Amino acid sequence: MISLPERQLFTKLETKIDAICPKFYIDAGNIQVLHEPSEFYQTLKDLIKNAENRIFLSTLYIGKEENEFVNVIRQAMIAKPKLQVFILADQLRSTREFPFSSSASLLTKLREEFPERCEIKLYHTPNLRGLKKRLVPKRFNEGWGLQHMKIYGADDSLIISGANLSRDYFTNRKDRYYLFHDKNLSEFFFHVHSTFAGLSFDCLPSKHGFLPTIEDSLASQFRLEWNNDVPNPLTNSREFIKEASNRLQHLLCSSQDHTYQRDYKRPLTSSYGSSFTEDTQHENKAMDQNSYERTAIVYPLFQCMPVLTGQVQSTEDKVLDLLGNLIMNEKIEWTLTAGYFNVYPELRRQLLKSKGTGEAIVASQQANGFYKSKGPSHMIPPAYQYIAEKFLIDATRMRKDIDVLQWQRPGHTYHAKGFWFTYPGRSTPFLTTIGSSNYTSRSRQLDLESTLVIMTQNQQLQSSFQKEVQLIRQYAKPMGSCNLEKVPVYVKALAALLRKKL
Structure with missing residues (x-):
């Protein structure tokens, strides 16, 4: 059963994300x-x-x-x-x-x-x-x-x-x-x-x-x-971006176009999302909580900086900043995984200032898809290892309870990415992110990305989140205990120089 402080934290976070992006209530069984x-x-x-x-x-x-x-x-x-x-x-x-x-x-x-x-x-x-x-x-x-x-x-x-x-x-x-x-x-x-x-x-x-x-x-x-009926991006990029931004603004800010206050008599109906329960004269707050325990809240986020003007901001940026501030101010236990671990500077700072226990699960050099590739791309796996090592060194120096694990499975490569958040002392996450973004400067500034934030009080779905993390950890070992390949000095220099492209 969820405690009162946990419920308050959940509701507070939900209210903040509500103001940023579209929202859906979905039966957890679906x-x-x-x-x-x-x-x-x-x-x-x-x-x-x-x-x-x-x-x-x-x-x-x-x-x-x-x-x-x-x-x-x-x-x-x-x-x-x-x-x-x-x-x-x-x-x-x-x-x-x-x-x-x-x-x-x-x-x-x-x-x-x-x-x-x-x-x-x-x-x-x-x-x-x-x-x-x-x-x-x-x-x-x-x-x-x-x-x-x-x-x-x-x-x-x-x-x-x-x-x-x-x-x-x-x-x-x-x-x-x-x-x-x-x-x-x-x-x-x-x-x-x-x-x-x-x-x-x-x-x-x-x-x-x-x-x-x-x-x-x-x-x-x-x-x-x-x-x-919009200008060609290769011949008139400025007007293309202007028109694209106009079209995407509604998509990104849908919840702001349909401002509404939560009606606890119809707790699982939003202007964009699914109608999960029907209103009856006998519903009350106890029933509202039971409804919450049968559902999941899903927020679609987008990162599309290349096609936005300065007046429109990607929703992924805003929500990730909320999540980063959450772990800085609450003792939330967090897990972050990224096949290409190179989180952008602001998120890196927030992770290193987190109050709770944290871990980053990254691809080993052997599990990187560019391992032993031909040409300059062969430098990509050691560059990511170097970035992960630096993150672990900084966490240790700051005396944070943060570890970095390397994922390696014979005959397999690793491309997973996302967050899981868990209440202190609990074993099952209440929140995860899933999608295409690696949370890098490159993802943030250059690519089109789509991510979901999924929050739930449903125990079965939380157990599914937990199982997913456990299966990933099955092939992960603490970086400090791994026999790491040495990263050449020139790769370290290139990693620092090209960090925004990785």
């Missing part, structure tokens, strides 16, 4: 935590196979060799003539291999077969254009910003994750995955998808066409067209 890449892949395929009306996938990229996955979508569209498919990915990442086979060329086959029912959109950052775009090499050009959201919906269900849609994420690259069955939440995220799709290029079949946004002289299997 939220499922998935654990393994294979479980994520099978669940995603099942959602697609069972979809009747729409499938929408927002991702960084779909693997260029994912013929099996694309065929699952194709078979669903053949079986159900009214089924529509909407895919949003990043243009730089999806065309990286051009003029050879790429994610874009694979997806174009779907569009070619189902021209009226399949939409493929590729977002391009307004930060990279003109001469700079032509001069910066591929892979490096992705450092100027990406579409990084991971939202996978089918009818009234969706998965929010940090995982991309490629073979390693389906087999041996560990991430996090939350499955929701809720019509209103799915509808909201389809609106999110559609909004960003309206700020992206159409990816269309082109047997004999060219790809002018990449190399003018090379023939391509696809073409990219700007068919939106």
